[in-house]
Amino acid sequence: MIHIGLSWQLSSFTGWGQFGIQATTRMITSGRVMPVLLCDGNAESEIVVDPLQQALLLPVMQASERYRRELSEMGDGLLDFDVLVALGDDLGIAAPYMRRGRHEVGVVFLEGSSLSPGGVERGRQYRRLIAGSSWAAEVLRGHGLDHVATVLQGIDPRLFRPSSRIGLLPGRFTIFSGGKLEYRKGQDIVVAAFRKFRERRPDALLAVAWQNLWPATAAGVADAGHVTVPGIDGRGRVDVGRWLVDNGVPENAFVALEMKPNALLAPVMAEVDAAVFASRCEGGTNLMAMEAMAAGVPTILSANTGHLDLIGADTCFPLQHQRPVAAKSSLGTEGWGESDVDEMVAAFERIYSDREEARRRGKLGAALLAPMTWPAQIDRLLAEVGVEAA
Numbered sequence: 001m002i003h004i005g006l007s008w009q010l011s012s013f014t015g016w017g018q019f020g021i022q023a024t025t026r027m028i029t030s031g032r033v034m035p036v037l038l039c040d041g042n043a044e045s046e047i048v049v050d051p052l053q054q055a056l057l058l059p060v061m062q063a064s065e066r067y068r069r070e071l072s073e074m075g076d077g078l079l080d081f082d083v084l085v086a087l088g089d090d091l092g093i094a095a096p097y098m099r100r101g102r103h104e105v106g107v108v109f110l111e112g113s114s115l116s117p118g119g120v121e122r123g124r125q126y127r128r129l130i131a132g133s134s135w136a137a138e139v140l141r142g143h144g145l146d147h148v149a150t151v152l153q154g155i156d157p158r159l160f161r162p163s164s165r166i167g168l169l170p171g172r173f174t175i176f177s178g179g180k181l182e183y184r185k186g187q188d189i190v191v192a193a194f195r196k197f198r199e200r201r202p203d204a205l206l207a208v209a210w211q212n213l214w215p216a217t218a219a220g221v222a223d224a225g226h227v228t229v230p231g232i233d234g235r236g237r238v239d240v241g242r243w244l245v246d247n248g249v250p251e252n253a254f255v256a257l258e259m260k261p262n263a264l265l266a267p268v269m270a271e272v273d274a275a276v277f278a279s280r281c282e283g284g285t286n287l288m289a290m291e292a293m294a295a296g297v298p299t300i301l302s303a304n305t306g307h308l309d310l311i312g313a314d315t316c317f318p319l320q321h322q323r324p325v326a327a328k329s330s331l332g333t334e335g336w337g338e339s340d341v342d343e344m345v346a347a348f349e350r351i352y353s354d355r356e357e358a359r360r361r362g363k364l365g366a367a368l369l370a371p372m373t374w375p376a377q378i379d380r381l382l383a384e385v386g387v388e389a390a
Contacts, residue, residue: 001032001033001034002032002033002034002081002387003033003034003035003081004027004033004083004084004382004385004387005079005083005084005097005101006020006023006035006036006038006039006083007039007084007085007086007094007097008020008039008094008095008097009041009042009095010046010047010061011047012048012049012262013046013213013259014213015109015153015284017046019107019153019287021047021049021053022156022374023084023378023381024037024060025057025374026374026375026382027382028056028057028060029056029375030382032387032388033382033387034060035060035064036081037060037064037068038064038097038098039095039097039098040098042061042064042065044058047061048262048263049263050263071099077099078099078100078102079099079101079102080102081101081102082102082104082105082127083097083101083103083104083105084104084105084381085097085101085104085105085107085126086107087106087108087129088110088111088283089110089331090114090119090122090331091115091122091123091129092122094109103127104125105126105128105130105385106123106126106130108129108131108136108140108283109131109132109136110131110139111184111281111331112331112333113139113333113336114330114331114332114334115140115143116330119143120143120145123140123143123145124145126147127147128147128149128384129145129147130148130150130151130381130384131148131149131150132150132151132283132285133282133284133306133309134150134309135282135283135304135308135309135335136150136283136284136305136306149384151377151380151381152284153284153285153374153377154290154372154374154376154378155290155291155294155369155372155374156263156373156374157370157373159263160266160290160294160369161294161295161296161370162295162296162362162366163295165270165271166270166271169205169207169271171203172205173201173204173205173273173352174204174205174206174207174271174273175204175207175272175274175276176207176272176274176275176276176297177206177208177275177276177277177278178265178275178292179209179279179288180210180211180212180213180214180217181212181230181240182218182221184220184279184280185278186280186302186339187208187221187278188221188222188226188227189226189278189338189339189341189344190344191226191247191248191249192226192227192341193276193341193342193344193345194253195247196341196342196345197345197348197349198249198253201348201349201352204253204352205253205254206253206254206255207257207268207272208240208254208255209260209265209268209288210238211237211238211240211258211259212238218238223328224338226341227247240256262291265288266295269291269292269295269297273297273298273352274297274298274299274358275292275293275298275300276299276344276348277289277301277307278300278319278344279304279305279306279307280302280304280325280333280336280337280338281305281306281325281333281335281337282305282306282307283305283306285306285309285310286301286307289301289307289310290310293310293315293362293365294365294366294372295366296359296362296365296366297362297365298316298317298351298358298361298362299365300319300344300348300351301317301319302319302322302337302339303337304337305335305337310368315361315364315367315368317347317350317351317361319344319347321339321343322337323337323340324336324338325337325338
């Protein structure tokens with residue numbers, strides 16, 4: 001049995017956490033790899049999956065907790081197995097973990113397009129760098145790091161697949177948009193476009209999953225001038241509903257969804273007519289966009305950065321007009337894109353007016369995503385580490 005360490009927490013509420021759940025599950029079911037969770041803070045309450053998957057995960061979580069206690073009592077030294085390390089901007093470690101591995105492989109989701117000399121040097125220390133999008137891989141190679149592979153995230157086909165709606169929103173043309181509320185994700189552009197679209201289509205409804213676990217980072221969503229700074233409610237969360245009303249979206253024209261585990265979004269996808277993701281940058285492919293497309297939802301995507309891996313021949317409705325985004329820090333925004341509000345309104349109108357074309361593109365999007373199951377994508381990752389899954 002081969003042991004491989006993971007440096008980040010498992011959770012059904014974050015992108016990294018979902019990636020960790022799926023990587024851990026596939027390692028267990030491969031029959032050849034035993035995952036070791038090296039990051040503190042894994043909690044059963046954070047893992048919202050079906051009972052069978054939970055039964056597989058809990059023993060590994062418990063064994064890893066015991067192992068971490070043993071490590072804390074031991075002296076320094078390298079582990080005798082390889083470790084997957086979560087890396088973010090400038091190739092900094094995204095989550096602290098207990099001990100370095102025999103060899104370390106960096107799993108990279110970049111948002112900034114620039115690396116400092118220190119970041120480049122950090123990148124050279126890893127046996128392999130695995131980028132979550134072709135764009136991120138190009139950024140790394142552009143800084144002289146050539147030991148890079150691209151492995152996209154995956155989808156759970158048990159949950160995210162074309163299915164029949166039961167009609168929870170009769171008489172409404174419902175547009176879904178998800179992702180934590182912040183400048184990078186472009187929700188301000190979605191609000192500006194939806195306001196215009198609803199003037200001509202009063203039956204339009206915006207269903208948003210925009211909660212943010214780090215509320216302070218939501219303030220930047222106002223930077224482009226489309227919207228105001230969102231407020232914080234009495235629970236210390238972003239008040240998405242109040243913010244939408246303050247920015248011209250009537251209460252009867254939106255549904256602000258509470259933060260829920262990944263799996264519970266699948267029934268939402270079955271009830272909507274379109275999805276839109278206007279990100280200025282995606283270091284990965286945008287997991288929620290992948291899930292919407294896998295569910296057959298006609299999806300509007302900003303044609304930049306990680307989204308480009310999802311834009312094929314009529315697999316979605318791409319927003320091609322992408323203006324450059326000025327850098328706000330040394331991290332850089334080369335490759336970022338500012339979507340055009342009127343082009344998004346036109347995309348809404350096209351889906352509304354031509355349902356047959358929308359369904360056709362939804363089917364092509366689902367076909368593109370169908371092979372990208374989590375087991376298949378994790379097997380590709382393991383192959384880059386040098387482990388062939390059974």
